[in-house]
Amino acid sequence: MSRFLLAVEILSIFVPLVSTFFTPRLSFGLDHIRLTSQEANEINDTLLTFDQKVDHFDPNNKDTYLQRYGVNVTFYKPGGPAFILIGHEVTILQRWTHTDRSYWIALAKEAGAIIFTLEHRFFGYSWPKPDLSPESLKFHTSRQALADLNAFILAQNVAFDLNNPKWITFGGSYGGSLSAWAREKYPDTIYAAVASSAPIEAVVDFSAYLEVVSDTFYNFDKNCAQRLHQGFLAVQSELQTPEGQEKLKRIFGYHSNLEGPEAQSDLFGSILNPIMLFIQYGEGGRGHATKLTKICELESADEKNPLEGLANVVAFLTKRKLLLRAKAIEPNNGRTWLWQTCNEFGFYITTNSKKVVDNFVPDVIPVNYSVDNCKNVFKDVFNNATVYANVDSTNAYYHGRKKYSGTRVLFVNGKNDPWHALSILEPREGVDAIVVEGAGHCADMLSDNENDIPAITAARKQIHAIVMKWVKE
Known part of the structure; x- marks a missing residue:
């Protein structure tokens, strides 16, 4: 299973995310x-x-x-x-x-x-x-x-x-x-x-995260949200053929393998990350409206090409192409936060939601995409059952x-x-x-x-x- 260390500019510093998508770090x-x-x-x-x-x-x-x-x-x-x-x-x-x-x-x-x-x-x-x-x-x-x-x-x-x-x-x-x-x-x-x-x-399966992201777009501009949905559906369609995979690499500046469901989940996670983080933080006290307007302009610039619009949105939010490289997870704040998600909290963002699938992103990021990462990184300390049990223990201790x-x-x-x-x-x-x-x-x-x-x-x-x-x- 491939995983990446994606450096995304969050707030005023670059913060490493362990794997492309298991959960955004909770900076404040x-x-x-x-x-x-x-x-x-x-x-x-x-x-x-x-x-x-x-x-x-x-x-x-x-x-x-x-x-x-x-x-x-x-x-x-x-x-x-x-x-x-x-x-x-x-x-x-x-x-x-x-x-x-x-x-x-x-x-x-x-x-x-x-x-x-x-x-x-x-x-x-x-x-x-x-x-x-x-x-x-x-x-x-x-x-x-x-x-x-x-x-x-x-x-x-x-x-x-x-x-x-x-x-x-x-x-x-x-x-x-x-x-x-x-x-x-x-x-x-x-x-x-x-x-x-x-x-x-x-919570292990945090599908509600993307429900809020989707709602924010739909509440702002329904047509814009639907265009983003079409863009994600276009990504899923292109992934079905080798020619389409090469097209996606070119459009998103992506330099990693796209064969197999896990590699394709990596791509979706990488595209979603800057969108999620923008919705999560907005522009501080100024809210979201200014950049949401720009995002919708970019996504709708070419009515016949929602895929290119989605790529433009990602480039705008990241100020660069994705340019991912496979890297091992290094001992840093990212590794220690990953430990806490495996050992206590979960917080794994998934597309396991009918609302999300019908209106925003296809069901391409299952919960095991992230849960399995606990075993991949920390070996026999965690497995599927222990992660769920750990989250239950946390809620029992703090009462939810x-x-x-x-x-x-x-x-x-x-x-x-x-x-x-x-x-x-x-x-x-x-x-x-x-x-x-x-x-x-x-x-x-x-x-x-x-x-x-x-x-x-x-x-x-x-x-x-x-x-x-x-x-x-």
């Missing part, structure tokens, strides 16, 4: 921020380290590792709260706690909060073990990460002489999941939590969406963000929920901008009111 809003040279010079990018336990659940394991964190005391007023931005599947940066162009920093200023960020174990440079072998990665779980967070907070209470402070956690994407779960699992330590674009339900038991938690989701399908969208006792029309993944985490869509501005006002209520309680 602050990665959008590019610093000016003056801002970079004003921020000391030296992060600190904390002596953290390797295993919080085995009292006989005394091993420790150095976990990186950032802190900013500039805004702190004695008696004020403590805010912490939880790291997720990326390398943390000092600017997360220092740049003015993030909404949580604005909240910290007003609240007089001391602020922290903590790097997630096995991401960035916080490695409990010196390698990423399965034997080492057994310590790479969200449960260990939450225990890291709890231990870190308790230590900072002592280090900064914080007397019964209100700790409020913030996080976006997987970090948002951790924020919500931290309040659920450590309510005596954490007072409240903001969870932006946070998937709370683990319906039985989530945290209180004093705010969930914020963009309606155009496919990950909202796995989050909490309706308020209930102890839980606030905001769904932002026209917004993508973690758009609420950026600071206010004059180009923001009104729904984002309104959502930030709601977030402000809820957080400040917690601070003043």
